[in-house]
Amino acid sequence: NAGVTQTPKFQVLKTGQSMTLQCAQDMNHEYMSWYRQDPGMGLRLIHYSVGAGITDQGEVPNGYNVSRSTTEDFPLRLLSAAPSQTSVYFCASSEVLSGNTIYFGEGSWLTVV
Amino acid sequence: GQSLEQPSEVTAVEGAIVQINCTYQTSGFYGLSWYQQHDGGAPTFLSYNALDGLEETGRFSSFLSRSDSYGYLLLQELQMKDSASYFCAVGGAAGNKLTFGGGTRVLVKP
Numbered sequence: 263n264a265g266v267t268q269t270p271k272f273q274v275l276k277t278g279q280s281m282t283l284q285c286a287q288d289m290n291h292e293y294m295s296w297y298r299q300d301p302g303m304g305l306r307l308i309h310y311s312v313g314a315g316i317t318d319q320g321e322v323p324n325g326y327n328v329s330r331s332t333t334e335d336f337p338l339r340l341l342s343a344a345p346s347q348t349s350v351y352f353c354a355s356s357e358v359l360s361g362n363t364i365y366f367g368e369g370s371w372l373t374v375v
Numbered sequence: 376g377q378s379l380e381q382p383s384e385v386t387a388v389e390g391a392i393v394q395i396n397c398t399y400q401t402s403g404f405y406g407l408s409w410y411q412q413h414d415g416g417a418p419t420f421l422s423y424n425a426l427d428g429l430e431e432t433g434r435f436s437s438f439l440s441r442s443d444s445y446g447y448l449l450l451q452e453l454q455m456k457d458s459a460s461y462f463c464a465v466g467g468a469a470g471n472k473l474t475f476g477g478g479t480r481v482l483v484k485p
Contacts, residue, residue: 295472304379304462304475305418320472352417364408364473366417 264288268353268367275343275374283338283370285353291365292358294336298322298349299369305352311336312358343374377401379463379476386482393450395479397463400444405466407439407446408473413459421448421461450481458483 269284287294295310297320307320311330325347327339336355340347350371356364379399387393397407406425410418422430424439424446436449450457460480464473 297475302478304464304477305473307472307474310472321474363420366419368417 266367287355291355377474
């Protein structure tokens with residue numbers, strides 16, 4: 263059971279570069295989201311999607327884009343990386359209804375220098 | 376907006392009981408969840424309370440009082456493997472649009 267798969271696991275970027283964090287789930291979940299976690303802090307929602315073709319902003323969306331062309335995939339794009347985007351990024355998926363178990367990927371460690 | 380408060384750190388010995396409190400402020404309440412995260416790992420779901428009362432899952436229990444905007448996670452018979460960070464989170468009307476607390480780091484000593 264793959265669950266939620268994120269790539270890459272580690273990445274170093276230079277300021278101003280762009281990149282895409284990939285996320286795929288094989289549980290046929292409608293709901294997917296991206297969170298970032300800074301050291302010693304909780305997770306903050308960046309963007310989320312309630313189904314293919316539908317995305318919306320979370321708490322900290324600036325500097326990030328998302329798209330949802332299929333149920334399985336939900337990539338996160340950093341448009342022009344900044345040191346403030348150095349963080350651990352988690353992709354998550356779940357059934358639509360609140361209260362269901364949310365499954366997180368293993369995380370992507372991003373450093374912007 | 377939404378905000379959650381929980382203690383930053385708790386230390387206890389093996390076999391002990393630890394209670395992690397969480398108070399929240401939210402414009403719309405759809406339930407309180409708890410997640411466990413080991414260092415370097417992903418958060419994993421522990422429990423969810425939508426209604427007042429106690430939910431028990433093995434050694435872990437979670438409690439909610441909606442009138443007090445308060446909940447807690449109870450860890451019983453602590454084991455070394457329980458050393459981790461624990462996060463409370465409040466959810467939106469659908470799916471995983473969660474707002475997380477800052478996390479409580481639990482250190483279990485022999």
